[in-house]
Amino acid sequence: MSAPRERRARGPAVSAPRERSVEAAGLRFRIWEKGEGAPLGFLGGLRGLPRWPEVLDRLAASRRVIAPSLPGFPGALGHDALDGVPDWVCAVLDALEASGLEGADLVGASVGATLAAEVACFARASVRRLVLIAPFGLFDEREPVADVWAQRLSELPSLLSAEPAKLEAFLARPEGEDEVEWQIALTRASEAAARLLWPLGDLGLARRLHRIRAPTLLVWGARDRVVPASYAKRFADGISGWVEQKSIPDAGHMAEIDRPEAVADAILRFLGSG
Amino acid sequence: MKLLWFHLMPYTDLPEDFTEKHPSVWVDIDSRLFDPLRAHEIYNEFMDELEFAAQSGFDGICVNEHHSNAYGLMPSPNLIAASLARRTRDAALVIMGNSLALYNPPIRVAEELAMLDCISGGRVVAGFPVGTPMDTCYAYGQNPSQLRQRYEEAHDLILKSWTEPEPFVWNGRFHKLRYVNPWPRPLQQPHPPVWIPGGGSVETWQWCARRDYVYSYLSYFGYKAGEATMRGFWREMERLGKDANPYRAGFLQFVGVAESRREALDLYREPAEYFYGRCLHVDPRFAAPPGYATEKTLRARVQSMVAQAAERAGNRHFFQQPDFESIVDRGYVIVGSPDEVAERLRAVATELNVGHLMLLMQFGNMRRPLAVHNTELFAKRVMPQLAGLFDDRWEDLWWPRPLPAERRAAVREGPR
Numbered sequence: 001m002s003a004p005r006e007r008r009a010r011g012p013a014v015s016a017p018r019e020r021s022v023e024a025a026g027l028r029f030r031i032w033e034k035g036e037g038a039p040l041g042f043l044g045g046l047r048g049l050p051r052w053p054e055v056l057d058r059l060a061a062s063r064r065v066i067a068p069s070l071p072g073f074p075g076a077l078g079h080d081a082l083d084g085v086p087d088w089v090c091a092v093l094d095a096l097e098a099s100g101l102e103g104a105d106l107v108g109a110s111v112g113a114t115l116a117a118e119v120a121c122f123a124r125a126s127v128r129r130l131v132l133i134a135p136f137g138l139f140d141e142r143e144p145v146a147d148v149w150a151q152r153l154s155e156l157p158s159l160l161s162a163e164p165a166k167l168e169a170f171l172a173r174p175e176g177e178d179e180v181e182w183q184i185a186l187t188r189a190s191e192a193a194a195r196l197l198w199p200l201g202d203l204g205l206a207r208r209l210h211r212i213r214a215p216t217l218l219v220w221g222a223r224d225r226v227v228p229a230s231y232a233k234r235f236a237d238g239i240s241g242w243v244e245q246k247s248i249p250d251a252g253h254m255a256e257i258d259r260p261e262a263v264a265d266a267i268l269r270f271l272g273s274g
Numbered sequence: 275m276k277l278l279w280f281h282l283m284p285y286t287d288l289p290e291d292f293t294e295k296h297p298s299v300w301v302d303i304d305s306r307l308f309d310p311l312r313a314h315e316i317y318n319e320f321m322d323e324l325e326f327a328a329q330s331g332f333d334g335i336c337v338n339e340h341h342s343n344a345y346g347l348m349p350s351p352n353l354i355a356a357s358l359a360r361r362t363r364d365a366a367l368v369i370m371g372n373s374l375a376l377y378n379p380p381i382r383v384a385e386e387l388a389m390l391d392c393i394s395g396g397r398v399v400a401g402f403p404v405g406t407p408m409d410t411c412y413a414y415g416q417n418p419s420q421l422r423q424r425y426e427e428a429h430d431l432i433l434k435s436w437t438e439p440e441p442f443v444w445n446g447r448f449h450k451l452r453y454v455n456p457w458p459r460p461l462q463q464p465h466p467p468v469w470i471p472g473g474g475s476v477e478t479w480q481w482c483a484r485r486d487y488v489y490s491y492l493s494y495f496g497y498k499a500g501e502a503t504m505r506g507f508w509r510e511m512e513r514l515g516k517d518a519n520p521y522r523a524g525f526l527q528f529v530g531v532a533e534s535r536r537e538a539l540d541l542y543r544e545p546a547e548y549f550y551g552r553c554l555h556v557d558p559r560f561a562a563p564p565g566y567a568t569e570k571t572l573r574a575r576v577q578s579m580v581a582q583a584a585e586r587a588g589n590r591h592f593f594q595q596p597d598f599e600s601i602v603d604r605g606y607v608i609v610g611s612p613d614e615v616a617e618r619l620r621a622v623a624t625e626l627n628v629g630h631l632m633l634l635m636q637f638g639n640m641r642r643p644l645a646v647h648n649t650e651l652f653a654k655r656v657m658p659q660l661a662g663l664f665d666d667r668w669e670d671l672w673w674p675r676p677l678p679a680e681r682r683a684a685v686r687e688g689p690r
Contacts, residue, residue, distance in 0.1 A: 080423070149418075149564060150412065150563075152557075152558055152559050180573060187569075187572060188569065191419045191564040191565035193564075195419035198415075198417040198419070198563075199411075
């Protein structure tokens with residue numbers, strides 16, 4: 001496969017993270033880890049982390065980045081045992097504790113950001129500072145969240161991303177991976193996200209947001225066509241803690257894939273070196 | 275051999291430019307296309323047709339369930355069945371909804387089917403589809419990742435509520451009920467026969483075999499496209515040690531009968547092109563919500579190049595408007611003289627080994643005169659040629675067991 005190589009030629013070299021596997025409450029999680037310094041958790045977006053993305057490499061230059069996979073997303077199974085927000089919050093707390101992230105700074109993208117926000121509502125002490133990249137969870141009928149699960153396949157990349165080629169490279173099957181299982185894993189990730197979010201209405205988060213006291217950075221792609229950028233203000237208004245907002249130009253819903261450098265810079269500027 | 279007359283109740287007045295001007299017949303169809311005055315006419319026509327089919331000697335009449343769908347105007351098949359229960363005498367009432375995951379609590383389905391079974395004197399077949407993605411996940415907002423789990427729990431709850439004599443507690447994963455004790459209860463004991471309308475998934479076949487239910491393949495694409503599925507079904511039955519009783523299976527087929535093949539080609543062209551064009555104009559963005567297909571099914575689909583090719587072909591047919599010649603060539607609709615249709619259906623039933631043939635004889639924008647003509651010709655000149663097929667060797671163990679005629683309640687017109 002040549003796509004990843006070409007991609008590397010354009011950006012900085014992305015090297016593999018250390019991988020380990022932990023078990024918590026009967027579920028097995030893959031944990032990817034890279035870098036030195038204060039731990040920084042990362043929860044992936046709509047497709048989870050099928051591969052180690054450039055944004056995490058950039059964060060790992062300053063921090064010890066730890067990315068546990070969540071149930072149903074690449075690297076973990078078990079989403080079909082989870083029936084609602086409390087089940088998901090428990091599973092994420094289990095994953096955070098098992099990977100040494102309890103009380104650490106936490107970054108989440110899209111569905112991962114939703115879960116990071118929920119965890120911060122239910123278990124304040126488990127999160128130090130919070131970075132939310134375009135979370136789902138609120139809903140405004142005047143400006144509805146787009147239905148990512150009712151799209152023609154050809155139109156989906158440009159809905160999710162302002163740089164569809166980067167998204168396609170992120171999702172492309174690496175050499176050596178089984179073609180069938182790779183497709184199944186990506187579909188399962190969509191299912192896991194849908195299991196929590198379907199049909200993309202209000203998760204009840206609006207009634208809990210005030211529980212978030214952790215200093216929070218809201219990152220939004222300026223061209224997010226899924227969760228409109230105006231939702232940043234709705235989140236900012238609801239959260240009780242210190243809130244900063246950062247809009248990423250020329251980025252869509254998957255801002256961390258579209259503009260890894262700008263997103264990593266914004267996160268590191270907010271969090272400092274630990 | 276059982277011959278069943280199946281109605282989808284399609285809206286007959288979609289405009290000619292529907293497929294160009296509108297993205298989908300289903301889910302987000304433009305509500306301004308719906309004229310309730312027309313619906314008043316056609317509901318009554320359609321119910322007349324079902325009643326006429328019952329009077330004409332069809333063994334059963336079938337209704338089904340769709341939501342936000344212009345080719346299926348029966349969000350509640352039970353409502354139509356309630357009227358048919360009073361207006362027909364002997365035909366089985368084959369209710370190919372209810373999509374169990376959509377009802378909360380699911381005992382509503384147990385109650386309504388029990389009512390229908392009592393009213394009709396035990397003529398009900400309980401069809402339990404999972405339901406299409408369009409109906410369940412989009413129109414009814416069900417979570418595709420939970421749909422099958424909810425369906426299975428609802429099924430178990432309904433069956434237990436029909437068979438358990440004492441009030442019981444249901445502490446399920448999705449439903450908690452302190453007092454399950456439906457009144458009324460079904461007339462057929464222990465419960466009406468259960469038929470499962472399904473696609474071609476091995477898991478559904480295995481489930482039907484385990485529970486001893488009828489598997490009913492309701493495809494709109496006829497006997498040629500359905501052959502591989504039915505062969506797969508029978509191979510699986512054999513593997514599981516089940517006999518080849520053709521009454522384990524149901525199969526849907528469109529049929530148009532006329533005095534001659536040429537006349538049939540004339541008469542049925544317009545309604546067939548209306549159905550396969552306008553009615554099947556479904557936006558593919560509603561076809562595959564994540565989690566709707568099980569991983570086993572997905573894996574089989576991705577792995578098998580044959581299946582992939584078939585699926586591509588299926589999608590192409592599904593979403594591209596075929597002309598009448600290819601509709602007939604591909605076997606979507608069987609048309610011809612009574613003798614030709616009888617010969618073809620006999621071959622289909624024998625080759626696919628299907629004891630319950632479910633025939634769509636009103637389709638698309640077909641109006642009552644033609645639907646009645648089709649039904650009448652079939653009943654008089656096709657039905658006798660198929661009578662008795664399979665019955666020398668096999669018994670239909672999945673057919674309703676109604677009260678004998680002399681014990682059925684009278685249906686009176688007035689208060690006397």
